[in-house]
Amino acid sequence: MLELQHVSAHYGPIQALAEVDLVVRAGEIVTLIGANGAGKSTLMTTLFGTPRASSGRILLEGEDITALPPHRIARRGMALVPEGRRVFAKMSVYENLLLGATPLDGAHVEENLRRVFSLFPVLETRRAQRAGTLSGGEQQMLAIGRALMSEPRLLLLDEPSLGLAPLVIRTIFRTIVALNREHGLTILLVEQNARQALKIAHRGYVLQNGRIVLEGSGAALLADPQVRAAYLDAAS
Amino acid sequence: MGYALQQLINGLTLGATYGLIAIGYTMVYGIIGMINFAHGEIYMIGAFLSVLTYVLCTALGLGPTPLVLLAMLFVSIAFTALYGWAVERIAYRPLRGAPRLAPLISAIGMSIFLQNYVQLTQGARIKSVPPLWQGSLSLWSADDFPVTIGWTQLTVVVVTLIVMTGFAWMITRTAFGRQQRACEQDPKMAALLGIDVDRTISLTFIIGAALAAVAGMMAVLQYGVIDFTIGFIAGIKAFTAAVLGGIGSIPGAMLGGLLIGLVEAFWSAYLSPEYKDVATFSILVLVLLFRPTGLLGKPDVEKV
Numbered sequence: 001m002l003e004l005q006h007v008s009a010h011y012g013p014i015q016a017l018a019e020v021d022l023v024v025r026a027g028e029i030v031t032l033i034g035a036n037g038a039g040k041s042t043l044m045t046t047l048f049g050t051p052r053a054s055s056g057r058i059l060l061e062g063e064d065i066t067a068l069p070p071h072r073i074a075r076r077g078m079a080l081v082p083e084g085r086r087v088f089a090k091m092s093v094y095e096n097l098l099l100g101a102t103p104l105d106g107a108h109v110e111e112n113l114r115r116v117f118s119l120f121p122v123l124e125t126r127r128a129q130r131a132g133t134l135s136g137g138e139q140q141m142l143a144i145g146r147a148l149m150s151e152p153r154l155l156l157l158d159e160p161s162l163g164l165a166p167l168v169i170r171t172i173f174r175t176i177v178a179l180n181r182e183h184g185l186t187i188l189l190v191e192q193n194a195r196q197a198l199k200i201a202h203r204g205y206v207l208q209n210g211r212i213v214l215e216g217s218g219a220a221l222l223a224d225p226q227v228r229a230a231y232l233d234a235a236s
Numbered sequence: 237m238g239y240a241l242q243q244l245i246n247g248l249t250l251g252a253t254y255g256l257i258a259i260g261y262t263m264v265y266g267i268i269g270m271i272n273f274a275h276g277e278i279y280m281i282g283a284f285l286s287v288l289t290y291v292l293c294t295a296l297g298l299g300p301t302p303l304v305l306l307a308m309l310f311v312s313i314a315f316t317a318l319y320g321w322a323v324e325r326i327a328y329r330p331l332r333g334a335p336r337l338a339p340l341i342s343a344i345g346m347s348i349f350l351q352n353y354v355q356l357t358q359g360a361r362i363k364s365v366p367p368l369w370q371g372s373l374s375l376w377s378a379d380d381f382p383v384t385i386g387w388t389q390l391t392v393v394v395v396t397l398i399v400m401t402g403f404a405w406m407i408t409r410t411a412f413g414r415q416q417r418a419c420e421q422d423p424k425m426a427a428l429l430g431i432d433v434d435r436t437i438s439l440t441f442i443i444g445a446a447l448a449a450v451a452g453m454m455a456v457l458q459y460g461v462i463d464f465t466i467g468f469i470a471g472i473k474a475f476t477a478a479v480l481g482g483i484g485s486i487p488g489a490m491l492g493g494l495l496i497g498l499v500e501a502f503w504s505a506y507l508s509p510e511y512k513d514v515a516t517f518s519i520l521v522l523v524l525l526f527r528p529t530g531l532l533g534k535p536d537v538e539k540v
Contacts, residue, residue: 048428074430086425088418098411099418106411150430153279 001026001186007056009046016042018210031189031197034207040190041083044158075103079152083159085143089132100149116145116235154186162194194231198222238381243505249389251356251497252396256451257474258489265419266484275345276471282452283462313450320445354464362482364461392454446491472484476520482533
């Protein structure tokens with residue numbers, strides 16, 4: 001589904017990613033864990049060409065997307081739920097969802113709206129409300145719903161649990177699992193909440209200072225002493 | 237009473253033009269955060285194009301029929317939009333991401349270039365068009381001061397209303413309008429959703445220029461005389477209107493335009509016509525001092 005080959009990225013002179021190799025196979029949940037500033041979010045946005053990979057190749061479903069502009073990449077079946085949600089605060093929930101359907105140029109809108117509303121019923125009740133007035137959890141649901149409106153085959157989730165209450169986090173994680181198991185959606189998940197992420201992931205990668213230092217199945221990483229010491233024990 | 241009512245009508249007609257131009261300033265500011273100081277020149281070019289179309293039609297033996305007026309409007313809109321598009325491609329797009337001062341200087345350069353370009357190609361003398369149709373509608377004459385609205389004034393108001401309604405519908409109801417607003421709020425996120433931000437910016441300049449072309453054509457109808465310098469004052473007044481309404485706010489630009497038109501009309505009527513520009517620009521200074529976000533603008537608190 002997605003393959004990164006020796007991908008490096010820079011912000012000006014600062015190297016954010018160094019020779020990252022990563023594979024996400026169809027049907028998997030793959031998680032990327034690491035400390036703050038390890039380059040997790042950069043990896044997500046580099047997939048969309050911002051910043052553009054300074055070397056290496058990114059393949060999506062076998063095709064090289066490394067040099068494509070962001071809006072073209074978004075039309076290839078990959079959707080991002082960005083860190084901090086980034087819903088359009090001044091627009092209604094409904095308008096936010098319609099914007100998510102942009103890659104399909106208005107096809108299947110009604111059908112996808114129904115799917116999103118059945119996944120997150122609260123969005124239907126808040127349909128006409130401005131996105132900026134939603135609670136953090138509702139905004140996260142909206143951000144996920146917006147991404148689903150484009151019928152992605154690969155969903156990228158960047159810190160979906162950030163700043164949310166434990167109960168809401170549980171709902172979000174349950175939804176992620178359901179999207180994968182029931183709808184067959186392939187997911188790449190970036191999380192600080194490493195324990196929960198590894199529990200639901202088929203495989204995981206550990207990113208440190210822009211480099212992949214460890215990879216393995218979710219269960220193996222959960223049991224790894226290094227991972228436990230660095231990412232699990234401290235974060236309860 | 238009659239006199240005041242008459243000024244109200246004059247002010248609204250004047251304000252309609254300012255409002256149409258102001259929308260161009262406010263939309264461009266909203267989407268790329270810069271003031272397009274060449275926008276007044278775009279309005280001037282719109283006025284010239286409608287005069288050129290008129291001259292051409294006359295040369296072909298066509299009189300000032302409604303059909304000719306429509307031709308003036310559409311030719312002016314089409315070519316002025318092309319100028320608006322070109323200005324963005326040439327003067328602003330290469331500077332995207334540059335420090336804010338760079339596109340500002342580029343805008344002023346573009347403004348000077350366009351003025352001189354029109355002066356060289358069209359000559360420096362005033363161009364005039366005979367009144368295309370005269371006569372007026374008497375609204376009220378009970379008082380000793382009869383209130384009238386000229387046919388041209390009525391046309392200006394009606395055309396402006398139609399154009400603004402259509403424009404508001406496009407921004408609030410269509411997919412393009414939604415994408416345009418998304419690019420204003422968060423261009424990076426918009427791109428991640430598959431929206432071509434560069435194309436949206438181009439279309440914003442095209443639409444702004446088209447509205448300015450309508451304003452230019454309305455000015456030709458109302459005053460009948462134009463020259464290559466009319467863009468400067470009209471541009472700065474429309475800019476004042478946009479700031480008064482709240483820069484970045486489209487309803488604000490419409491409201492600001494009307495208010496500036498009214499202030500000018502009443503100031504000229506009751507105080508002194510010589511100082512009407514002083515009145516307008518005093519408003520600019522006062523707004524910037526006491527309410528920089530304008531009447532309908534909101535302070536930018538949600539910057540992350």
